[in-house]
Amino acid sequence: MGKHVTEINESQFETLVTGSDKPVILDFYSTECPPCEALASKFEEYAELFSDYIYFYKVFRQENRSLANQLNVQSSPTLLFFNNGREVAKRLSGGIRKQELKDTIQNMVSPEVFQNVMSRRKKTNRKADVIILGGGPAGLTAAIYSAQAKLNTILIDPALPGGQVATTHMISNYPGTGGPVPGWELSHKMLEQAKESGAEILAAVDITSLKCSKIGETHYIQIDEDLELESPVVILAMGADPRKLGIPGESEYRGKGISYCATCDGKYFDGKEVVVIGGGNSAIEESLFLTRFATKVTIVHQFDELQANKTAQEHAHQNEKIHFILNSEPRSFEAAENNQMSVKIENTKTGEVSELITDGIFIFIGMVPNAVHLPDALDKNHWGYILTDEDMKTNLPGVYAAGDIRSKKIRQAATAVSDGCIAGINAEKYIDNLKIHEKERKLMGLPA
Numbered sequence: 275m276g277k278h279v280t281e282i283n284e285s286q287f288e289t290l291v292t293g294s295d296k297p298v299i300l301d302f303y304s305t306e307c308p309p310c311e312a313l314a315s316k317f318e319e320y321a322e323l324f325s326d327y328i329y330f331y332k333v334f335r336q337e338n339r340s341l342a343n344q345l346n347v348q349s350s351p352t353l354l355f356f357n358n359g360r361e362v363a364k365r366l367s368g369g370i371r372k373q374e375l376k377d378t379i380q381n382m383v384s385p386e387v388f389q390n391v392m393s394r395r396k397k398t399n400r401k402a403d404v405i406i407l408g409g410g411p412a413g414l415t416a417a418i419y420s421a422q423a424k425l426n427t428i429l430i431d432p433a434l435p436g437g438q439v440a441t442t443h444m445i446s447n448y449p450g451t452g453g454p455v456p457g458w459e460l461s462h463k464m465l466e467q468a469k470e471s472g473a474e475i476l477a478a479v480d481i482t483s484l485k486c487s488k489i490g491e492t493h494y495i496q497i498d499e500d501l502e503l504e505s506p507v508v509i510l511a512m513g514a515d516p517r518k519l520g521i522p523g524e525s526e527y528r529g530k531g532i533s534y535c536a537t538c539d540g541k542y543f544d545g546k547e548v549v550v551i552g553g554g555n556s557a558i559e560e561s562l563f564l565t566r567f568a569t570k571v572t573i574v575h576q577f578d579e580l581q582a583n584k585t586a587q588e589h590a591h592q593n594e595k596i597h598f599i600l601n602s603e604p605r606s607f608e609a610a611e612n613n614q615m616s617v618k619i620e621n622t623k624t625g626e627v628s629e630l631i632t633d634g635i636f637i638f639i640g641m642v643p644n645a646v647h648l649p650d651a652l653d654k655n656h657w658g659y660i661l662t663d664e665d666m667k668t669n670l671p672g673v674y675a676a677g678d679i680r681s682k683k684i685r686q687a688a689t690a691v692s693d694g695c696i697a698g699i700n701a702e703k704y705i706d707n708l709k710i711h712e713k714e715r716k717l718m719g720l721p722a
């Protein structure tokens with residue numbers, strides 16, 4: 275713990291927090307808590323900056339349970355903001371970003387103090403051999419290979435690492451796990467392995483800009499406004515997200531009745547009935563796959579014709595288990611009795627709304643690559659996915675892409691891991707070549 279943050283216990287709460295003459299920020303933390311680790315350096319940094327105006331305290335939650343209960347603190351980390359004995363701002367918890375902490379502090383001190391302190395803040399620059407954007411299976415695997423090759427490796431993620439796997443209920447097809455394994459557990463192991471290999475993880479950061487050199491020089495990444503990272507190699511592993519409908523109940527029941535992956539979750543619907551939303555290639559292919567398990571698959575599609583290719587359409591129409599509700603869009607999802615789900619569907623031609631009760635809902639309306647900040651000079655396909663060769667090289671020297679962000683056919687944890695491995699190994703080769711090149715130029719008396 276740095277010198278500007280003081281560890282306190284519950285017996286000191288009244289004197290040091292509610293009885294304080296200055297505002298107080300209290301951080302309830304736990305051990306073995308990745309979001310707590312992600313917060314620690316940001317908390318220390320702001321403590322150093324604002325120590326004349328605010329007290330920064332930490333409370334170890336496991337040993338101060340009665341205080342945590344009294345304050346209704348239910349997760350770690352949780353930041354509480356006090357002034358004059360009472361809480362004065364919305365609590366922050368989970369993957370807390372620097373910007374959120376900064377915004378809250380701004381409201382705890384006068385505008386002059388805030389301006390003055392922030393103007394003293396130094397911008398820093400750090401060099402690494404390899405910078406990886408994205409901490410899903412692809413990025414974490416690349417980090418393991420790169421760090422084990424003794425390359426100085428920094429992985430950054432705007433969220434907490436783990437990617438889509440971390441938010442998936444069960445992963446049942448990942449080799450070596452002995453069967454279904456909770457997604458958070460698999461991603462936690464990948465993260466720990468990357469850290470143990472020596473990779474540095476910067477989580478819950480704001481990525482402000484990404485400048486990739488077109489001629490194979492240094493690449494620059496700006497994070498949290500005040501830290502610039504530079505490296506000769508960048509691995510882009512920001513993944514993709516299933517496109518969302520954005521209707522009530524969708525996020526609430528994700529993983530609890532609503533799925534975006536038939537390969538992953540189809541088997542849980544053996545002998546049951548499911549609803550598929552979508553009518554393009556993936557919706558129809560996945561519906562056909564789901565008929566291996568489900569007794570009935572009802573496809574709800576917004577137009578009067580499917581958008582999938584003709585062969586897939588024929589297969590779907592010939593399959594007795596598949597039924598269609600056309601010219602219709604879902605409007606909301608809700609839990610129904612007996613662990614079932616209710617889907618409200620509106621006929622777009624008549625406006626009539628009906629209810630469908632089903633065992634599970636699959637949404638296949640496309641994926642969206644996490645392409646924010648990608649340089650224009652990077653070659654992408656029509657949908658924004660990055661084009662690479664089989665070595666995961668992009669068209670920009672020293673820039674690799676791995677996992678779901680790539681233009682590819684199969685998006686699974688195992689294929690992301692494969693891409694990450696290839697990118698990590700090729701990053702190492704690229705850096706070796708740079709070193710050889712540098713040595714040769716030195717021998718010839720040329721500038722590096």
Ligand SMILES: Cc1cc2nc3c(=O)[nH]c(=O)nc-3n(C[C@H](O)[C@H](O)[C@H](O)COP(=O)(O)OP(=O)(O)OC[C@H]3O[C@@H](n4cnc5c(N)ncnc54)[C@H](O)[C@@H]3O)c2cc1C
Pocket residue numbers: 407408409410411412413430431432433434435436437438439442444445446447448481511512513514515516533534535537538539644646647676677678679685686687688690
């Ligand atoms: C509901 C669901 C269930 C699934 N079930 C299975 C399954 O059972 N088996 C299986 O093999 N696969 C499954 N998949 C697919 C699998 O999760 C993905 O293929 C895999 O996670 C892709 O890994 P990735 O590392 O490429 O990307 P992701 O897992 O998407 O990780 C990308 C990471 O990049 C971060 N990021 C985003 N934007 C940026 C940025 N600008 N800069 C830096 N970082 C960024 C994200 O926060 C995230 O941590 C499932 C997917 C879903 C959606």
